[in-house]
Amino acid sequence: MQKRSIVPIIYILFLMLPIYWLVAMSFKTTNEILAGFSLFPQTFTLENYKVIFTDPSWYWGYINSIAYVTINTVISITVALPAAYAFSRYRFLGDKQLFFWLLTNRMAPAAVFALPFFQLYSAVELFDTYWAVALAHCLFNIPLSVWILEGFMGGVPKELDETAFVDGYSFPRFFATIFIPSIKAGVGVAAFFCFMFSWVELLLAKTLTAVAAKPIAATMTKTASSAGYELGLLAAAGTLTIIPGAIVIYFVRNYIAKGFAMGRV
Amino acid sequence: MTVELRNVTKRMGAIEHIKDTSLKLESGHFNVLLGATGSGKTSLIKLMAGLDPLASGQVLMEGQDVSRLSTQKRNISLVHQFFINYPHMTVYENIASPLKVAGMAKSEIAGRVEEAAKILQLTPMLHRRPHELSGGQQQRCALARAIAKESRAVFLDEPLANLDYKLREELRDQLPELFAGRGAVVVYATSEPEEALLLGGRVALMDDGRVTQFGPTAEIYREPGNLDAARVFSDPPINTAPIVKQGNLAMLNAGVSWELTGAAAGLSDGEYNIAIRPHHVLPVNGKAGTVKLTGQVQVTELSGSESSAHFEMGSGSWVSLSAGVHPYEVGELHEFYMDPSACYVFAPDGSRVA
Numbered sequence: 001m002q003k004r005s006i007v008p009i010i011y012i013l014f015l016m017l018p019i020y021w022l023v024a025m026s027f028k029t030t031n032e033i034l035a036g037f038s039l040f041p042q043t044f045t046l047e048n049y050k051v052i053f054t055d056p057s058w059y060w061g062y063i064n065s066i067a068y069v070t071i072n073t074v075i076s077i078t079v080a081l082p083a084a085y086a087f088s089r090y091r092f093l094g095d096k097q098l099f100f101w102l103l104t105n106r107m108a109p110a111a112v113f114a115l116p117f118f119q120l121y122s123a124v125e126l127f128d129t130y131w132a133v134a135l136a137h138c139l140f141n142i143p144l145s146v147w148i149l150e151g152f153m154g155g156v157p158k159e160l161d162e163t164a165f166v167d168g169y170s171f172p173r174f175f176a177t178i179f180i181p182s183i184k185a186g187v188g189v190a191a192f193f194c195f196m197f198s199w200v201e202l203l204l205a206k207t208l209t210a211v212a213a214k215p216i217a218a219t220m221t222k223t224a225s226s227a228g229y230e231l232g233l234l235a236a237a238g239t240l241t242i243i244p245g246a247i248v249i250y251f252v253r254n255y256i257a258k259g260f261a262m263g264r265v
Numbered sequence: 266m267t268v269e270l271r272n273v274t275k276r277m278g279a280i281e282h283i284k285d286t287s288l289k290l291e292s293g294h295f296n297v298l299l300g301a302t303g304s305g306k307t308s309l310i311k312l313m314a315g316l317d318p319l320a321s322g323q324v325l326m327e328g329q330d331v332s333r334l335s336t337q338k339r340n341i342s343l344v345h346q347f348f349i350n351y352p353h354m355t356v357y358e359n360i361a362s363p364l365k366v367a368g369m370a371k372s373e374i375a376g377r378v379e380e381a382a383k384i385l386q387l388t389p390m391l392h393r394r395p396h397e398l399s400g401g402q403q404q405r406c407a408l409a410r411a412i413a414k415e416s417r418a419v420f421l422d423e424p425l426a427n428l429d430y431k432l433r434e435e436l437r438d439q440l441p442e443l444f445a446g447r448g449a450v451v452v453y454a455t456s457e458p459e460e461a462l463l464l465g466g467r468v469a470l471m472d473d474g475r476v477t478q479f480g481p482t483a484e485i486y487r488e489p490g491n492l493d494a495a496r497v498f499s500d501p502p503i504n505t506a507p508i509v510k511q512g513n514l515a516m517l518n519a520g521v522s523w524e525l526t527g528a529a530a531g532l533s534d535g536e537y538n539i540a541i542r543p544h545h546v547l548p549v550n551g552k553a554g555t556v557k558l559t560g561q562v563q564v565t566e567l568s569g570s571e572s573s574a575h576f577e578m579g580s581g582s583w584v585s586l587s588a589g590v591h592p593y594e595v596g597e598l599h600e601f602y603m604d605p606s607a608c609y610v611f612a613p614d615g616s617r618v619a
Binding site: 157159160162163164165166167168169170173178181182184 | 311314316335336337341342343345347349351352353362363366367407410414
């Protein structure tokens with residue numbers, strides 16, 4: 001092994017350590033975790049996972065989270081596509097200001113909006129539904145998608161649009177059958193980030209739900225209260241929350257690099 | 266087929282990109298729009314294609330006003346300078362796409378695509394995607410799409426500008442026969458005078474958003490109507506110099522004078538501009554009645570069969586272009602011989618007077 005590869009290997013080991021620890025813990029019993037330091041599970045158990053997959057109060061947490069994250073991703077991309085097209089293709093009064101203002105929405109802390117959203121959604125009876133969380137997460141996911149998609153659209157020459165119109169394509173047909181396929185990398189990257197940010201966001205998701213739409217992250221807090229500390233169960237739940245993100249990352253891994261190169265991610 | 270522009274103008278904010286232009290283009294020959302970058306060639310094409318709104322005026326096709334007709338309904342084709350193809354479709358799907366949109370039967374589409382692909386030597390690549398092709402092949406794919414459509418008008422906006430020298434020559438030789446007998450109005454924009462001459466047909470000279478002259482290419486080359494036309498249609502740039510006419514004599518500021526003949530002799534005394542093409546200013550005296558110009562050689566260029574020399578005489582800068590290889594020393598004083606009968610004479614406002 002070459003000397004120069006030692007530093008990156010150590011770095012990667014440190015990065016992986018907490019994840020390894022989480023996964024290792026999920027296969028231990030709570031007693032073993034509390035007993036002290038052990039590098040590998042001494043008594044390997046799948047009991048923790050069994051609880052999660054059989055207890056509705058656990059697995060519904062996942063279903064709820066996946067439901068509102070999916071709704072949010074679909075809404076964000078559907079709304080951001082035409083908006084990004086307008087920013088990329090047309091000059092209009094205040095376009096640059098509006099574009100920047102969209103970005104500043106990303107900078108506002110979610111806590112600022114938690115109370116007004118709670119009050120508003122309670123009033124229109126959206127409280128404790130998937131739609132409440134999905135719509136609330138649009139607050140930061142739509143601006144982000146517009147920003148990412150606009151970057152990818154800027155890479156498509158305007159002449160492509162013109163050629164399609166000359167060839168007889170109507171605007172909707174051009175947009176759906178020519179334009180979106182030519183920026184599918186951008187759609188993938190934007191969808192990934194919507195998914196990711198919505199998946200990890202906790203404050204709004206917890207505030208806007210009670211029972212029916214409770215996200216997995218909120219479910220996880222309950223282990224600390226009921227039958228003492230169920231650390232093994234908590235670790236198993238944590239491991240399972242990583243999996244959807246890992247799957248999505250696998251599919252868009254090539255596009256993400258392109259997005260980074262464009263400076264829009 | 267005809268495409269006609271009647272007093273069209275195009276504005277972007279306060280700036281006029283096209284200024285009150287009228288032009289009637291016909292099928293059967295190439296219609297070349299010749300002008301420098303930014304002279305309005307692309308703007309004019311976009312107006313004819315309906316991609317940009319008219320500020321005023323009318324666009325007519327086959328005598329019918331299409332000013333309010335959308336681009337999609339004008340039945341035209343457009344090939345850009347950049348190689349524009351639909352990236353996610355194969356070459357076959359690319360060529361077929363306008364026909365598919367028009368709702369043509371599958372069997373007929375296949376026939377048309379195969380014919381166009383054969384003419385443009387794309388048959389072996391029909392199932393590849395555009396990014397797997399070379400630049401020349403990508404542009405041929407765009408041309409095939411335009412041909413297969415059999416539209417009323419084909420607009421070629423500097424289609425060869427981004428190709429390398431060899432491919433450009435090859436494709437340029439093919440272009441006229443490609444569109445011959447198809448009945449479409451072919452409009453070809455270029456910034457290279459040489460291309461306009463090689464393609465023949467008719468040429469519209471463009472300058473600053475206006476068509477300055479329009480007519481058969483050879484005629485306009487021989488008889489430019491104004492100083493701008495003479496300038497546009499020359500490569501290397503045409504020599505221009507102010508003269509003072511007194512009686513029968515034309516005097517150049519550097520103390521050179523000659524006797525005027527023909528129409529120029531009949532002009533009233535005063536100040537004029539002359540323009541003379543570089544190949545009428547030669548390093549050897551091969552003709553009777555030439556005028557000797559002595560200048561300091563600044564830059565010399567050899568391009569295979571031709572040599573050019575830029576020289577300075579008095580305050581003016583001149584170019585000589587001659588066949589064969591001439592040894593020039595940069596900095597030396599060299600004698601050149603100008604043929605005054607090849608001079609164009611322009612009034613101070615730029616209009617041709619002799």
